Amino acid sequence: MTTNSVWMHIGAGSFHRAHQAWYLHKLREQGDDSWSIALGNIRSDALPLLAQLQAQNGEYVLETVTPEGERAYETITSLRKILPWDREISALVEQGADAQTRVIGFTVTEAGYYLTTAHELDLTQADVQADIQGDIRTIYGALARILSQRVAKGGAPVTLLNCDNLRHNGERFRQGFLAFLAAKGDSALAEWVRNNTTSPNTMVDRITPRPTPDVAERVKAATGRDDGAAVMAESFIQWVIEDDFIAGRPALEKVGVELVESVLPWEEAKIRILNATHAAIAWAGTLIGLNHIDESTRQPDIYALAHAYITRDVIPSLSPSPLDLADYRDVVLARFSNPYIKDTNQRVGADGLSKIPGMVTPTLRECYQRGAQPEATAMLPALFYLFLQRWARDDLPYTYQDGVLQADALRQQFASEDALKAFLSDSTLFAELAGDAAFHALVSRKVADLQAWLKQPERSLAAV
Known part of the structure; x- marks a missing residue:
């Protein structure tokens, strides 16, 4: 099969590379290479990692370990494009505007949504205020920039997929994003988002520590690879998603993802x-x-x-x-x-x-x-x-x-x-x-x- 659909992911941390990227890798192992991941970051803190991944053609070793201490090693191949960072997130904007990008996923941690206890966007936060003025510090400012360009290039529908530990994560992200666009005064983009995107709720689970130097040492010993982007996680993994993708999706059910009506x-x-x-x-x-x-x-x-x-x-x-x-x-x-x-x-x-x-x-x-x-x-x-x-x-x-x-x-x-x-x-x-x-x-x-x-x-x- 020819790769023709892109999952653009915002958030280059260990969790995405041990979780969502692993599932798409398992699909590729089955011979389904119709989807691939383009990975980027909003902030500059992932610059060394993105450079390392680029040098390794997007490939890296995932080490998993059971409670009994059994370790396994897989070379993950689903990251087919690394999006370099700059202050204008130009690579993310270009990829996100491309009609072949059918899912935009993100892992920005719970705090990255800037929600109050009433689950409303906290407009008092300095990062949110900066993005309302046109900066790019939050997922909201980044997506406003990306989707504005997508609309300018024809406005193909796209799924916006929250992969963070946030209750009702799809709904609450969406509510926060629409509130951000309202505060920004961009009613046209808000209307487009309502009509041309979906935001399924998801539940993600795999304990993924920040990699320590001994991970790369074990990877080298087990595989012979010098891997500057190796990541490790527990052997347990789970992903539950509401099946509400507006522009198609990978056949995730074939690799153990639970597609449900309500998560x-x-x-x-x-x-x-x-x-x-x-x-x-x-x-x-x-x-x-x-x-x-x-x-x-x-x-x-x-x-x-x-x-x-x-x-x-x-x-x-x-x-x-x-x-x-x-x-x-x-x-x-x-x-x-x-x-x-x-x-x-x-x-x-x-x-x-x-x-x-x-x-x-x-x-x-x-x-x-x-x-x-x-x-x-x-x-x-x-x-x-x-x-x-x-x-x-x-x-x-x-x-x-x-x-x-x-x-x-x-x-x-x-x-x-x-x-x-x-x-x-x-x-x-x-x-x-x-x-x-x-x-x-x-x-x-x-x-x-x-x-x-x-x-x-x-x-x-x-x-x-």
């Missing part, structure tokens, strides 16, 4: 059981001086905290479900315990200011709505508070990365005598619970419990 049950389970728990383990592990997710998960107190959060509060919130939620919990915690992944608490603990409202606050609210005290879930904001307190004192062992962090304002807040009250009163984090005295009292108790535990680490958290 909701899968994404809720993933966001609350996997993503929220992952972040909590990272914060807790950091607080007791650990660097990696696997060793943090294997700490009995942290494991018990995570297990209790899912079992007591999340599973009742998500029931009934087409998934076996208890089994999913056990699989997730086993994956986190995998000693061969060496995912860092720094990577997983990032973007907490978006993770709390997106992944934790919904369970807190639903517990109260059904008359239950969210005792187990309250541990998560308490952990994040103590984590931020350490950050504000410059007492973290690594740089904390958060796309919506306003560092000066947050440091000032944590320097005040009532820092905990200010934290809990932030409606951006906790919605209406920010004004709830019972919620304040509950989390304040959990903070005190955790502070006592940190002074006496041998104390069990199981009853906290």
